[in-house]
Amino acid sequence: MKKIGFSTKAIHAGHDHNTHGTLATPIYQSSTFIFDNAEQGGRRFSLEEEGYIYTRLGNPTTKVLEEKLASLENADGCIATSSGMGAITTAFWSVLKQGDHIVSDNNLYGCTFAYFTHGLSKFGVDITFVDASNPENVRRAVKANTKVIYCESPTNPSLKLVDIKALGDIANEIDAYLIVDNTFATPYLTKPMDLGAHIVIHSGTKYLNGHGDVICGLICAKNELLNDIRYVGLKDMTGAVMSPFDSFLVIRGMKTLGLRMKQHCENAQKVAEYLENHPKIKRVYYPGLTSHPQHELAKKQMKLPGAIISFELNGGINEGKALINSTKMCKLAVSLGDLETLIQHPASMTHSTYTQEERLAAGISDELIRISVGLEDVDDIIEDLEQALNNI
Numbered sequence: 304m305k306k307i308g309f310s311t312k313a314i315h316a317g318h319d320h321n322t323h324g325t326l327a328t329p330i331y332q333s334s335t336f337i338f339d340n341a342e343q344g345g346r347r348f349s350l351e352e353e354g355y356i357y358t359r360l361g362n363p364t365t366k367v368l369e370e371k372l373a374s375l376e377n378a379d380g381c382i383a384t385s386s387g388m389g390a391i392t393t394a395f396w397s398v399l400k401q402g403d404h405i406v407s408d409n410n411l412y413g414c415t416f417a418y419f420t421h422g423l424s425k426f427g428v429d430i431t432f433v434d435a436s437n438p439e440n441v442r443r444a445v446k447a448n449t450k451v452i453y454c455e456s457p458t459n460p461s462l463k464l465v466d467i468k469a470l471g472d473i474a475n476e477i478d479a480y481l482i483v484d485n486t487f488a489t490p491y492l493t494k495p496m497d498l499g500a501h502i503v504i505h506s507g508t509k510y511l512n513g514h515g516d517v518i519c520g521l522i523c524a525k526n527e528l529l530n531d532i533r534y535v536g537l538k539d540m541t542g543a544v545m546s547p548f549d550s551f552l553v554i555r556g557m558k559t560l561g562l563r564m565k566q567h568c569e570n571a572q573k574v575a576e577y578l579e580n581h582p583k584i585k586r587v588y589y590p591g592l593t594s595h596p597q598h599e600l601a602k603k604q605m606k607l608p609g610a611i612i613s614f615e616l617n618g619g620i621n622e623g624k625a626l627i628n629s630t631k632m633c634k635l636a637v638s639l640g641d642l643e644t645l646i647q648h649p650a651s652m653t654h655s656t657y658t659q660e661e662r663l664a665a666g667i668s669d670e671l672i673r674i675s676v677g678l679e680d681v682d683d684i685i686e687d688l689e690q691a692l693n694n695i
């Protein structure tokens with residue numbers, strides 16, 4: 304059978320075949336749904352009958368989004384949440400119990416790191432952080448009670464890659480779950496489910512929505528996990544449900560995900576090469592550069608190398624601050640994956656949840672600057688960086 308292309312799926316998957324034949328997905332802005340009779344209400348609650356009950360348990364607009372992402376990730380199903388952190392916490396509360404152990408890569412988005420170290424550890428969950436770019440480090444950290452192996456790839460903010468297939472194999476050997484945060488790559492670049500992940504997390508706030516106007520998250524999972532994540536983790540534990548209006552916006556954003564990612568990556572490759580050749584720059588971290596230690600893995604695991612770049616300037620933190628204070632078109636803001644190029648300083652912003660010692664152990668230096676390369680004309684992005692670099 305002919306395989307359906309990525310953008311065709313992004314546009315059509317999950318379409319809502321409603322009685323009016325709308326082309327765009329309607330916003331079903333309703334908190335609750337009317338049952339025909341008491342018996343039907345009971346059957347819906349016991350999951351004997353499909354259908355809607357209450358928007359915290361499912362909503363027809365959100366369902367379109369969930370089916371679209373499940374189709375793009377080759378997942379059995381998907382559950383939308385009100386933020387990326389809502390997706391992470393919902394997934395973990397669903398699969399863990401007191402006494403379980405997690406092996407996690409040490410380079411994580413700051414709030415995920417904080418959830419592990421300040422949140423989960425209070426509830427009797429044990430976490431070991433390792434450099435998961437070497438799968439042997441993960442294997443060595445496994446214990447009898449290891450329930451989850453966790454990573455991002457590429458990682459935020461160091462752009463390290465993790466060999467997802469190798470970690471999936473370890474998880475299967477020890478009967479644990481591999482959970483991958485695929486926010487930076489998106490399914491356009493990497494499909495962790497095809498490589499052995501059991502759960503894939505997204506901050507949909509980023510590339511999936513792509514327009515900087517929604518906070519949202521998504522959890523893709525294997526069939527056997529879906530009911531627990533939706534009807535225990537999301538319904539009873541976090542309640543972090545996505546609103547129908549936000550679902551509508553993300554559906555609209557996702558239709559152009561393939562087009563946007565292609566252009567984001569093309570721009571980023573040029574910006575990374577420009578930065579790497581600049582005399583004021585000490586080191587550039589970008590999987591598309593041959594100098595990246597995992598450039599070969601990037602070619603194998605990613606369709607294109609992504610559009611986030613981190614770099615260190617000669618000098619240090621003061622030069623970095625001067626640079627981000629001097630850009631004009633590139634905006635000084637956290638978040639990533641938007642149309643606008645965004646530049647920020649992880650140590651004092653997105654990764655300030657780490658102590659300096661923890662950050663350095665994770666390879667996040669104080670002078671590291673992160674850029675999310677946007678969709679402006681690339682010559683304009685480079686010109687803005689050039690004038691900012693001339694200022695320091």
Ligand SMILES: Cc1ncc(COP(=O)(O)O)c(C=O)c1O
Pocket residue numbers: 386387388389412414415455459484486487505506507508518519520638
């Ligand atoms: C890799 C990654 N995962 C998760 C999150 C959390 O997502 P949200 O801000 O949508 O809660 C972020 C946010 O920056 C992120 O970069």
